[in-house]
Structures are given as structure tokens and as C-alpha cells.
Amino acid sequence: MTRSSRRLTRILATATVxxxxxxxxxxxxxxxxxxxxxxxxSDIGITEDSIKIGAHYPLTGVAAPGYSEIPTGVQAYFxxxxxxxxxxxxxxxxIYRDDAYNPTNTSAVVNQLVLEDEVFAIMGGLGTPTHxxxxxxxxxxxxxxxxxxxxxxxxxxxxxxxxxxxxxQTDYESEGKIIGQYIAENFPDARVGLFLQDDDFGExxxxxxxxxxxxxxxxxxxxxxxxxxxxxxxxxxxxxxxxFVVGFNVPSYTALSQLVALRLGYQPQWFYSNVGSDxxxxxxxxxxxxxxxVSDASLLDGALTTxxxxxxxxxxxxxxxxxxxxxxxxxxxxxxTNYRIxxxxxxxxxxxxxxxxxxxxxRDGLVEAIETAGSEWxxxxxxxxxxxxxxxxxxxxxxxxxxxxxxxEEQTPVLVTDLGNAEIExxxxxxxxxxxxxxxxxxxxxx
Amino acid sequence: xxxxxxxxxxxxxxxxVYAAFALALVLIWRSTRIVNFAxxxxxxxxxxxxxxxxxxxxxxxxxxxVALVSGFVLGAVVERVVIRPVEGGPELNAVIVTLxxxxxxxxxxxxxxxxxxxxxxxxxxxRGFSIGDTTIALTPNSLxVLGAVVxxxxxxxxxxxFTRVGLAMRASAFGQEVAxxxxxxxxxxxxxxxxxxxxxxxxxxxLIAGGGLVWPAYMDALIVFGFVAAxxxxxxxxxxxxxxxxxxxxxxAYVSAYIDPALVNLAALVILMVVLLVRPGGLxxxxxxxxx
Numbered sequence: 001m002t003r004s005s006r007r008l009t010r011i012l013a014t015a016t017v018x019x020x021x022x023x024x025x026x027x028x029x030x031x032x033x034x035x036x037x038x039x040x041x042s043d044i045g046i047t048e049d050s051i052k053i054g055a056h057y058p059l060t061g062v063a064a065p066g067y068s069e070i071p072t073g074v075q076a077y078f079x080x081x082x083x084x085x086x087x088x089x090x091x092x093x094x095i096y097r098d099d100a101y102n103p104t105n106t107s108a109v110v111n112q113l114v115l116e117d118e119v120f121a122i123m124g125g126l127g128t129p130t131h132x133x134x135x136x137x138x139x140x141x142x143x144x145x146x147x148x149x150x151x152x153x154x155x156x157x158x159x160x161x162x163x164x165x166x167x168x169q170t171d172y173e174s175e176g177k178i179i180g181q182y183i184a185e186n187f188p189d190a191r192v193g194l195f196l197q198d199d200d201f202g203e204x205x206x207x208x209x210x211x212x213x214x215x216x217x218x219x220x221x222x223x224x225x226x227x228x229x230x231x232x233x234x235x236x237x238x239x240x241x242x243x244f245v246v247g248f249n250v251p252s253y254t255a256l257s258q259l260v261a262l263r264l265g266y267q268p269q270w271f272y273s274n275v276g277s278d279x280x281x282x283x284x285x286x287x288x289x290x291x292x293x294v295s296d297a298s299l300l301d302g303a304l305t306t307x308x309x310x311x312x313x314x315x316x317x318x319x320x321x322x323x324x325x326x327x328x329x330x331x332x333x334x335x336x337t338n339y340r341i342x343x344x345x346x347x348x349x350x351x352x353x354x355x356x357x358x359x360x361x362x363r364d365g366l367v368e369a370i371e372t373a374g375s376e377w378x379x380x381x382x383x384x385x386x387x388x389x390x391x392x393x394x395x396x397x398x399x400x401x402x403x404x405x406x407x408x409e410e411q412t413p414v415l416v417t418d419l420g421n422a423e424i425e426x427x428x429x430x431x432x433x434x435x436x437x438x439x440x441x442x443x444x445x446x447x
Numbered sequence: 448x449x450x451x452x453x454x455x456x457x458x459x460x461x462x463x464v465y466a467a468f469a470l471a472l473v474l475i476w477r478s479t480r481i482v483n484f485a486x487x488x489x490x491x492x493x494x495x496x497x498x499x500x501x502x503x504x505x506x507x508x509x510x511x512x513v514a515l516v517s518g519f520v521l522g523a524v525v526e527r528v529v530i531r532p533v534e535g536g537p538e539l540n541a542v543i544v545t546l547x548x549x550x551x552x553x554x555x556x557x558x559x560x561x562x563x564x565x566x567x568x569x570x571x572x573x574r575g576f577s578i579g580d581t582t583i584a585l586t587p588n589s590l591x592v593l594g595a596v597v598x599x600x601x602x603x604x605x606x607x608x609f610t611r612v613g614l615a616m617r618a619s620a621f622g623q624e625v626a627x628x629x630x631x632x633x634x635x636x637x638x639x640x641x642x643x644x645x646x647x648x649x650x651x652x653x654l655i656a657g658g659g660l661v662w663p664a665y666m667d668a669l670i671v672f673g674f675v676a677a678x679x680x681x682x683x684x685x686x687x688x689x690x691x692x693x694x695x696x697x698x699x700a701y702v703s704a705y706i707d708p709a710l711v712n713l714a715a716l717v718i719l720m721v722v723l724l725v726r727p728g729g730l731x732x733x734x735x736x737x738x739x
Contacts (some may be wrong), residue, residue, distance in 0.1 A: 060562035061664065068563070198709055224708050227668065228660065231457035231584065232704030239450030252564055252660060259658065263575045264453060265582025285660060286566050 045120025073343025176208020193242025462696015468673030478640025490652030522645025687731025
């Protein structure tokens with residue numbers, strides 16, 4: 001509870017791990033190497049007893065709702081992990097900074113993280129426009145750039161150009177394909193309108209969707225993040241006669257589009273892509289209207305969306321239960337949300353990567369470890385990652401769900417695909433249960 | 448056709464809020480000859496006061512009154528404490544101070560209320576009126592916004608044209624020395640000008656917030672468009688500010704709907720440039736040489 005008692009636990013835990021390791025080393029007959037050696041300051045950001053990890057998030061501004069909760073989830077996971085001894089006896093020191101979803105700020109804070117804080121790796125940097133601004137810098141500096149929190153193809157498509165960068169979540173193009181196929185199969189007569197963020201996010205999504213239902217699309221309207229007046233865009237969708245609207249937008253624009261639709265008396269079937277669809281968040285954004293004009297906050301009732309991770313609407317899922325426990329024990333104020341689960345899931349994958357990178361990880365060793373073993377790791381995502389030497393793309397699996405109140409009902413099994421012409425297939429695996437304490441146990445693949 | 452009507456209505460409604468904000472800028476310009484860039488975040492601050500009251504159970508109207516009163520006090524205090532020391536110096540000094548205030552207020556709101564998005568309740572309905580089977584983008588709440596802007600404009604015109612206070616305010620702005628010699632209490636008039644402008648600014652902040660989302664920087668776009676509207680109208684004329692606001696609102700809605708939403712901000716600046724090139728004093732400048 002108090003700082004000092006937590007520290008004591010950590011010291012005890014570290015001591016236990018250290019003595020266990022020492023015992024192992026003895027058993028090996030002092031062969032050195034492997035798991036039995038001593039912790040060394042093997043690279044920048046690594047000391048004998050700590051690993052420094054950095055991140056950038058929009059904690060303020062137009063993208064902050066929801067996203068600003070992600071690092072609190074990451075922090076909770078690492079705090080619990082540290083209490084259990086961290087990774088190979090090293091505590092994870094997690095530093096995240098606010099870039100307000102402004103690429104200029106992203107460059108500044110990432111410079112600070114890399115050059116002043118001297119982090120070992122960047123993890124979960126959020127946003128396509130923001131993270132694009134630091135992509136060259138991180139790769140030029142040779143800083144591992146793990147699990148960018150965005151579904152752009154940029155992070156994983158060309159590992160030879162950006163060898164240190166890895167994607168994590170389902171890319172928007174694969175998501176678009178899965179949505180497109182779902183509409184083609186289930187709403188073959190729908191006149192589809194697209195509501196797109198005017199950047200890679202909207203473009204990739206649109207490309208995926210058009211592969212399946214190009215002839216059903218009657219209008220594609222774009223909004224510019226920052227301009228909160230989307231009245232003209234929604235009016236254009238309505239005028240084009242779209243009775244089914246797919247949104248590739250961030251959560252605040254889900255709320256804005258719903259408000260405008262209310263004003264226009266426009267009631268299409270809504271389908272919000274994963275990014276913009278969190279019902280709890282959108283509900284809380286709209287909650288003050290409930291006392292007046294809008295009868296309740298469940299404007300999103302009946303909308304469709306996609307999921308690649310279990311969320312708070314699935315309290316029976318073993319991963320969600322484990323994340324709930326972590327949040328209760330190590331989290332801060334507030335409830336467990338889907339954004340915090342997202343952060344914890346990314347932290348889990350990071351822990352797997354650090355374990356796989358061996359007892360004394362190096363930056364290049366970490367990259368090698370993810371390329372070698374990353375596609376076999378089991379975790380909270382519905383489908384496995386695509387990591388290899390040729391691809392740094394993250395998971396590719398998604399299922400389509402329908403939002404009812406604050407929960408979601410599955411409409412399809414988990415579907416997996418890849419960029420370009422890759423087929424959409426049903427994923428035949430099962431989600432693995434979480435390991436004890438949700439701490440991964442991955443063997444080192446580097447040494 | 449339905450789309451054209453809806454885009455036009457959307458433009459008119461946003462335009463009327465730009466107009467309200469432009470009115471506040473005009474008011475302060477008329478009474479002090481300063482362009483107040485802090486207007487936006489001052490208005491945001493009072494909107495957040497109103498939101499806090501509404502969330503704790505107050506009615507919208509009581510909260511509105513409290514917000515306007517706190518706007519009045521805030522405007523007066525800012526003038527007395529922050530602006531007074533730089534008044535009379537080079538004009539640029541006061542302008543830079545208001546820029547600093549703008550950032551300071553925004554940061555203060557974020558410290559007190561946090562920077563998350565909140566929905567701001569509207570006093571009237573948010574569903575569009577129906578004509579036959581079609582719904583148009585005109586809601587009871589947008590009628591309220593339009594009405595409030597018109598009432599404010601008429602009130603300001605009356606204040607400046609028919610009252611002694613209005614006359615005294617204009618006099619102190621034009622020529623402090625002369626006004627003082629004629630018995631006008633110039634210091635008070637300047638304070639009053641700032642206070643009234645802050646009230647009008649607060650009102651525009653509340654109008655744009657109603658039925659939408661607010662966060663500490665939600666007035667940023669409004670500051671730019673409101674400023675363009677005020678300059679279009681000549682910075683000196685309440686009618687000009689309203690006409691400027693409505694034209695900007697319409698023009699930007701058409702650009703967003705029929706050309707490209709990415710060009711909205713650019714379009715505002717192009718309009719501003721063209722108008723200033725053709726009529727340097729703005730559309731409604733009454734005379735070019737009114738300097739004392």
C-alpha cells in the first residue's frame with residue numbers, strides 16, 4: 001500500500017529471484033551464459049536491476065478521451081509485474097509523456113525519451129500521424145519501437161525500411177476487408193456510406209472495404225481531426241441515400257456524428273470500426289444530454305463494431321478477470337475500461353518480448369527475439385501475431401459484434417486475413433488461458 | 448436539395464455563434480481599441496463554471512446567469528489587474544499580454560477541470576424539426592442560439608447609440624485625453640468595456656457549447672473564425688460583426704460540404720485576405736480616418 005512497503009516487497013521479490021537464479025547457475029556447473037549468468041547493464045536503458053521503457057500518448061486534446069487511459073493500464077500491469085520480481089530480476093521503469101496528438105509535440109517528447117531519459121525501447125506510441133513523425137528517428141537511432149498503438153500498415157509492412165518498428169493491433173486494411181465481407185454477406189442490399197478520418201486511418205480502411213463492396217458504396221465523406229463540425233459530412237451521407245454508414249473515426253467523432261445524425265433525423269445502420277466504438281466512452285461523452293434532449297446515452301444501441309481483444313463487456317473471459325485483478329491491485333483511480341485492458345495487453349506482449357530477449361537484452365537482440373518467436377506467443381488477442389523477418393505486422397484477427405447497451409454480441413467467429421489479396425479465413429485456434437498472475441513465461445531465444 | 452438546405456442551416460447556426468464572438472471582439476475594440484485574444488479562453492472558463500453547476504444539479508438558466516456574471520467580474524478584474532499596466536504603452540504590448548492570458552486561462556481550466564471531453568447540455572431540443580417526412584438541420588436549440596445573438600446585437604447597438612454610457616465608452620476609446628477633459632471617467636469606462644465584452648464572449652462560449660462537446664481548448668476554432676468575422680465586418684460595427692459571422696459560417700459550411708473539409712481553415716484566411724485587399728477597412732467600415 002505505502003511506497004516503502006511496496007519497495008520492501010520488490011526487494012524481497014528481487015532477492016528471491018536472484019537467489020533462485022544463483023542456484024540455477026550453480027547447478028549448471030558455472031557454464032556461464034544462458035539463464036544463469038549475472039545481470040549486466042547490457043544496453044542503453046538497461047541496468048542490473050531495471051529496464052527503462054518510454055511511450056507517448058495524447059493525454060490532452062481532441063484524441064485524449066479514452067486514449068489517455070491506456071498508459072494507466074500499462075502502468076498497472078508493470079507495477080504488478082514489478083511486485084512479482086519484474087523481468088529476470090529487473091524492474092520495469094515506465095515513462096510516458098503527453099504529445100496532445102500533435103506530431104510536432106511527438107517529435108519533441110520522443111527526443112526527450114530517447115536522448116535525455118535514455119529509454120531502452122519505446123512501447124505503444126499512439127497514433128498514425130503522431131508516430132509517423134518519429135518513425136525515421138527511432139529507426140536511425142536503433143531504438144526498438146514496439147507495438148505502435150495504431151493500425152496503420154506503416155509499422156510492419158516493410159521491415160527492411162523500419163527494422164526496429166513493430167505493429168500490434170489488427171491493421172485497418174484487414175479490418176476494412178473483414179467489415180466489407182461481412183456487409184457483402186449480411187447486408188447485400190445496403191447502400192453504404194463511409195465516414196472517414198482524413199488520413200492513413202481512413203484510407204487504409206476504405207481500401208479494405210472497397211475490395212469487397214466497391215459497388216455498394218454510394219458516398220465517402222472525410223472529416224479533418226480538430227474540426228468538430230461534421231454537419232456537412234453527415235448531411236452529404238444522408239443526401240447520397242446511404243442507409244448503412246461505416247465509420248473509421250476516433251471516439252469523440254463517434255459522439256459528434258451521432259449528435260449530428262440526431263439533429264438531421266438520420267437513422268442508418270451504424271458500423272464503427274474498432275477504434276471509435278467503445279460504448280462506455282461514447283456513452284460518457286454523451287451523458288450530460290441525457291437530462292435534456294437525448295432520452296438516454298445508448299445512442300449506439302444496435303451499432304456494429306469489430307473486436308480483436310476481449311473487453312469489459314466479457315467479464316467471464318479469463319483474461320478480463322485477470323486484468324480486473326491487476327487493475328484492482330495495482331491500478332489507480334477509476335474503473336477498468338477497454339482502453340486500460342488494451343494497455344495491459346500491450347504490456348503483456350512487451351513482457352513476452354523482454355523475456356525472449358534473454359537475461360541481458362540488447363536492442364538488436366529484442367528485435368531478433370520478436371521476429372523469431374513473436375508469432376508463437378499466446379496472449380489476450382483473439383488471433384496470433386504475424387511477426388517474422390519479413391513482416392512486423394501485429395495480429396490480424398477480428399470478430400464482428402453488435403453493441404447492445406454497454407455489452408457486445410458476437411456476430412461472426414474470429415476471422416483472420418492479411419494485407420492485399422490474402423483471403424479471409426476463420427481462425428481455428430482457441431484463445432489460450434492467461435498464465436499465472438498474467439505474467440508470461442517465455443523462453444529466451446537469443447544467446 | 449435537402450442536403451443544400453441542411454448545409455445552409457448548419458452554416459447559419461455556426462455562423463451565428465461566430466457572430467456572437469465577433470460581437471465581443473467588436474465591443475472591446477470599440478471601448479478600448481485593443482484586440483483581446485484571451486476572449487476565447489475566458490469564455491471557455493465561464494462555460495466550465497456553468498458546466499460544473501449544471502452537473503451539480505442547477506438548472507441551465509441559473510448556470511447561464513452565474514456564468515455571465517462571472518464573465519463580467521473576470522473581464523473587469525483582468526482589465527484592472529493585467530491590462531491596465533500596459534495600457535497607454537505601444538499597442539502591441541497589450542495584444543501580446545492578451546495572447547499570454549489566452550494560454551494561461553486554458554492551462555488553468557485544464558488544471559482545475561482536467562482536459563477530458565465533456566458533453567454540455569442544451570436548454571432546448573437537439574432533434575431537428577420535421578417538415579412532412581424530411582427532417583431539417585434546424586433544432587429548437589439552434590433557434591435559441593440565433594435569437595440570443597440577435598438580441599445581443601440589438602442591445603449593443605442600442606447601448607452605443609442611445610445611452611450616455613455607450614457614448615462615454617466610445618469617447619474614452621477614441622481619445623482618452625479629450626474624454627477626460629470633458630469629465631468622462633475614462634478608467635471606469637475601460638473596465639466596463641472589458642467586463643461587458645467578457646459577458647458577450649461568455650454568452651458565445653455557452654451558445655457554442657450547448658449540445659456539443661467541450662474541453663479546455665474548444666474555443667480555439669471559434670477564436671480564429673470569430674476574429675475573421677469581426678475583421679470582415681470592420682471590427683467597429685456590431686451589424687458588420689453579425690453579417691461577417693454569418694457569411695463566414697455559410698462559406699465554411701459550403702467549402703466543407705462541396706469542396707474539401709481539409710480546406711476549411713484555409714478558406715477562412717483566403718476570404719479574409721480577399722476582403723481586406725478589396726476593402727481594407729472591412730465590409731462595414733464607417734469611415735477610414737477615425738483615429739484621435
